[in-house]
Amino acid sequence: MSDPLPRIEPDRLVHEPARLAILVILSAVEEADFLFLLEQTGMTKGNLSSHTARLEAARYIEIEKTIVGKTTRTVYRLTDAGAHALALYRDHMTGVLELLTSRAGSPSNPPTER
Amino acid sequence: MSDPLPRIEPDRLVHEPARLAILVILSAVEEADFLFLLEQTGMTKGNLSSHTARLEAARYIEIEKTIVGKTTRTVYRLTDAGAHALALYRDHMTGVLELLTSRAGSPSNPPTER
DNA sequence: CAGACCGGTTTGCGTCGCAAACCTATTGTA
DNA sequence: TACAATAGGTTTGCGACGCAAACCGGTCTG
Incomplete structure (x- = not known):
């Protein structure tokens, strides 16, 4: 009883929903432009811009501006670092969520009573 | 292509690592006292106090002070509401993480569309 | 040339998470 | 009895963050 319990300390850069959304998309398509991210995430331009800036500062993504026409x-x-951070995050959170996956009022489970 | 992509909008009250830790513990033991939470989470007293206060304000947990000796x-x-919120959170995040669970690390992908 | 639009970036502000400081009650201990 | 330390929490202060509005340089249209 009373196990050590794995520390819940996700990479906060990844943990933030807005950035997680960006990373998830980039992990799926690898290479997306601003407008694509904008419509997929549904966030405002300013928001998207600042979050991508932070991800770039952490070297999780790279931003390339090309001239087209x-x-x-x-x-x-x-980036590889970004993919790695994302994989770590996934593993970490999966582990945390698994602590829950057989209890806590799941749809197919009788809820706990008080 | 370019699916709607499930919105990443977890309950921020639950999403915060410190509070998630508290909720995970409470979902496992159902009924814990201050000191127990303190040592299990490793956070400071002030921190724990304010987070539990926020969780109580949201009716996700209940706080009961008894006199012992x-x-x-x-x-x-x-609370039931807390267990429900937690289950929702788990389902939501599980869905998000599943978008990741076969990739994120391999540099071999289809290019973007638009 | 004026104005609207496109693709972003910067600014301003409210909120949050954190730990230090504080508070009240109890327990040594001289 | 006094007084210092400890226990169990709560409140305070502040830096960092997330958000959208405002802004900005370039294009395209009329």
Whole structure:
């Protein structure tokens, strides 16, 4: 009884829902542009911009601005470090959620009483 | 292609690691006192106090102060609402993490569309 | 040339998470 | 009895964060 209980300390850079959304998308498509991320995530431009900036600062993604025709195109790509951080995050959170996956009023489970 | 992609919008009250830790513990033991939570989570007293206060305000846990001998004992217990929120959170995050569970690390992918 | 739009970035602000400081009651201990 | 330390929490102060509005340089249209 009273196990050590695994510390819940996810990478907060990844844990933030907005950034997690970005990372999930990038892990699926590997290379997306601003507008694509914008519509997929549903966030505002400012929001998206600042979050991508933070992810880039952490080297989790790379941002590449190319010139296409008359205008620019900004593409975002997951780095190896980002993929690694994401994998770590997944493992960590999976472990945490598994502590829950047989109790706590699941849809197919009788809820706990008081 | 370009599926709607499930919105990543976890209950932020639950999503915060410190509170998630508290909820996970309470879902496992149902009824824990302050000191127990303190040592299991490893957080400071102030921190624990404010987070439990927020969880109580949301009716996710209930706080009961009893008098034991000369001093008081504060016990924390998950409410039905808390268990429900936790189950929802688990399902939500499980879904999100599943988007990841076969990739995130391999540099071999289809390019973007738009 | 004016204005609308596109693709982003910067600014401002309310909220949050954190630990230090504080508080009240109890327990040594001289 | 006094007085210091400890236990069990709560409140305070502050830095960091997430958010959307405002802004900005370039294009395209009329």
